[in-house]
Amino acid sequence: KAGVTQTPRYLIKTRGQQVTLSCSPISGHRSVSWYQQTPGQGLQFLFEYFSETQRNKGNFPGRFSGRQFSNSRSEMNVSTLELGDSALYLCASRVAESYNEQFFGPGTRLTVL
Amino acid sequence: AQSVTQLDSQVPVFEEAPVELRCNYSSSVSVYLFWYVQYPNQGLQLLLKYLSGSTLVKGINGFEAEFNKSQTSFHLRKPSVHISDTAEYFCAVSEVRSSASKIIFGSGTRLSIRP
Numbered sequence: 283k284a285g286v287t288q289t290p291r292y293l294i295k296t297r298g299q300q301v302t303l304s305c306s307p308i309s310g311h312r313s314v315s316w317y318q319q320t321p322g323q324g325l326q327f328l329f330e331y332f333s334e335t336q337r338n339k340g341n342f343p344g345r346f347s348g349r350q351f352s353n354s355r356s357e358m359n360v361s362t363l364e365l366g367d368s369a370l371y372l373c374a375s376r377v378a379e380s381y382n383e384q385f386f387g388p389g390t391r392l393t394v395l
Numbered sequence: 396a397q398s399v400t401q402l403d404s405q406v407p408v409f410e411e412a413p414v415e416l417r418c419n420y421s422s423s424v425s426v427y428l429f430w431y432v433q434y435p436n437q438g439l440q441l442l443l444k445y446l447s448g449s450t451l452v453k454g455i456n457g458f459e460a461e462f463n464k465s466q467t468s469f470h471l472r473k474p475s476v477h478i479s480d481t482a483e484y485f486c487a488v489s490e491v492r493s494s495a496s497k498i499i500f501g502s503g504t505r506l507s508i509r510p
Binding site for chain 2 (some may be wrong): 286313315317324325326327329332337338340372374376383384385386387388389
């Protein structure tokens with residue numbers, strides 16, 4: 283079974299631009315969560331989508347948003363990029379709400395110049 | 396709210412020596428406990444998890460961890476490390492309730508193995 287895939291793997295943007303990251307969960311997984319990893323703040327939860335609905339949200343500004351499609355694929359969008367948004371963005375999927383084991387993708391490395 | 400403290404940011408160990416990576420957590424509700432490993436330029440891989448039952452949990456790659464409720468600890472151990480164990484290790488918790496998805500991670504422990 284294929285794992286969680288994220289595209290693109292690397293991305294360079296400039297301040298003020300917006301970016302969209304994509305995540306395809308493991309087949310059969312209906313939940314997708316997003317995390318931001320930075321050297322300073324570590325791993326922080328962004329949000330989770332389940333059956334196309336945002337079920338949980340971390341402490342990030344409204345510039346960070348996401349959505350999930352009917353095939354469970356998810357996208358994350360960051361608008362008006364700031365230098366501090368440079369990070370590794372990780373996506374994780376799980377089978378269902380009641381089972382907490384999450385499987386992580388390789389991440390998208392975003393650099394904001 | 397939950398929090399996770401990994402007491403050592405870096406742990407250098409000689410190859411074939413035993414290692415223990417320490418983790419303490421704080422929570423007012425019941426939690427699940429996890430250890431993840433991250434190799435360079437890769438995502439996170441689950442090493443092991445404690446959901447309930449036996450407090451000694453065995454995971455992949457010869458790692459094990461012991462859940463100690465009274466000390467709120469979940470230390471990771473391996474009796475003999477290999478060069479390939481060089482990576483960053485994250486302890487994590489999440490709430491035991493059906494819709495909980497948010498994982499709270501510790502700051503990570505970088506394990507470096509010396510030949």
